[in-house]
Amino acid sequence: MTPVNNLPLTGRTVVITRALAQADEFAQELEQYGALVIACPTIEIRELDDYQRLDEAINHLYGYDWLILTSVNAVNYFFQRLKSLGHDASSLDEIKVCVIGEATAERLRQLHVHVDVVPNDSKAEGVFAALTQFIGDAEALQGLNVLLPRASVARDFLPKALEEAGARVDVVPVYRTALPENLDRGRVTAMLSGSADCVAFTSASTVKNLAQLFDTQDLSKVLTGVTIACLGEITAQTAADFGLKTQIQPEQATIPLLARAIADYFAPALAHEKDSSADFTDSE
Numbered sequence: 001m002t003p004v005n006n007l008p009l010t011g012r013t014v015v016i017t018r019a020l021a022q023a024d025e026f027a028q029e030l031e032q033y034g035a036l037v038i039a040c041p042t043i044e045i046r047e048l049d050d051y052q053r054l055d056e057a058i059n060h061l062y063g064y065d066w067l068i069l070t071s072v073n074a075v076n077y078f079f080q081r082l083k084s085l086g087h088d089a090s091s092l093d094e095i096k097v098c099v100i101g102e103a104t105a106e107r108l109r110q111l112h113v114h115v116d117v118v119p120n121d122s123k124a125e126g127v128f129a130a131l132t133q134f135i136g137d138a139e140a141l142q143g144l145n146v147l148l149p150r151a152s153v154a155r156d157f158l159p160k161a162l163e164e165a166g167a168r169v170d171v172v173p174v175y176r177t178a179l180p181e182n183l184d185r186g187r188v189t190a191m192l193s194g195s196a197d198c199v200a201f202t203s204a205s206t207v208k209n210l211a212q213l214f215d216t217q218d219l220s221k222v223l224t225g226v227t228i229a230c231l232g233e234i235t236a237q238t239a240a241d242f243g244l245k246t247q248i249q250p251e252q253a254t255i256p257l258l259a260r261a262i263a264d265y266f267a268p269a270l271a272h273e274k275d276s277s278a279d280f281t282d283s284e
Contacts, residue, residue: 007034008267012197014229017042017206020180022072026202029259040191042209044180045073048152054081054172057147061091064147064170068127070100070154075107077174078149089113095147098131102254122232122253124158132165142166152176153205155234179209188213192223198248198262200229202255204238211242218243227265231258 013036016026020041027037048054057064058081069075082091089112098117099105105115119130132138144167148159152173159169188210192199201207207219214222220243229248230236236246248265250257 007032008263009033009035012036012266013038013195014262015040015191015196015199015226016202017200017210018202019043019045019177021045026200026255026259029256030262033259033263035262036195038191038196040183040188041180042183042206042213043203044178046176046178047077048173048176051081054078054149054174055085057149057170057172058082058085058087058091061087061095061147063145064095065144066096066098066131066146067092068098068100068146068148068158069104069108070127070148070150072101072104072107073175074150075099075104075111079111081174098127098134100127120252123234124155124161127158128161131162138165144168146170147172149174177205177209179212183213185213189222192226196226197266198227198229199223200231200248200258200262201235201239202231202258204235207235207238207242207244216242220244229258229262229265231255 015038023039096116105118119126146169230246232253250261
């Protein structure tokens with residue numbers, strides 16, 4: 001077992017902005033590298049006020065060729081409504097299923113749902129490419145009926161690309177994101193200006209909501225001297241839009257790889273500190 005003092009994030013404080021309900025996994029991944037983790041959720045996942053559109057889609061699942069689920073949240077809220085309407089996983093037996101991310105795929109497997117496509121690229125562009133490759137070519141998308149349950153606010157690339165290829169796409173909100181009601185600017189400022197070495201953003205919304213909290217388009221002043229880590233290109237681009245430079249971004253957008261990337265980023269500094277300490281001892 002590696003001594004605690006030799007872990008790459010020993011003495012480092014990482015602030016994670018993920019929704020509180022999903023923060024535990026990320027915190028555990030970081031803590032295994034020795035980090036002190038502070039949860040500062042800038043996003044909250046909430047139910048919709050009205051599920052009429054989703055209920056209608058669920059009651060007509062037989063009319064769809066493909067179901068595309070973009071996150072674990074989408075899976076959870078979709079299945080919550082599926083069960084409340086008296087359906088179960090077998091309702092999806094005749095539908096092809098595409099998901100974004102291994103975590104989403106694993107959640108579906110836990111629910112005993114088959115997964116047909118898991119794109120290597122988690123962006124919408126990668127999803128479209130993977131679907132096209134699986135089906136054969138873009139022309140094969142012509143006339144397909146696609147159900148896309150997702151957050152109430154999301155990028156439009158995927159549904160537009162599918163529709164331009166001739167598919168019929170029903171984009172149906174299943175949950176919404178919001179700024180947590182108990183998020184206090186003063187508390188966040190104290191947290192960030194204290195001992196924070198790194199802030200990790202896991203979605204575009206976590207960046208936007210922090211900017212909303214501080215009523216600014218430039219977060220660089222809020223996060224001066226703090227290392228920025230982002231999960232995925234969309235999150236990194238959003239960070240750039242709000243004046244932040246991303247120093248840490250894993251090649252694949254998964255929580256374990258983001259934690260590993262943060263550890264790798266700070267590891268050279270740890271090694272340098274050890275070397276400096278050794279030199280100082282020798283010079284005495």
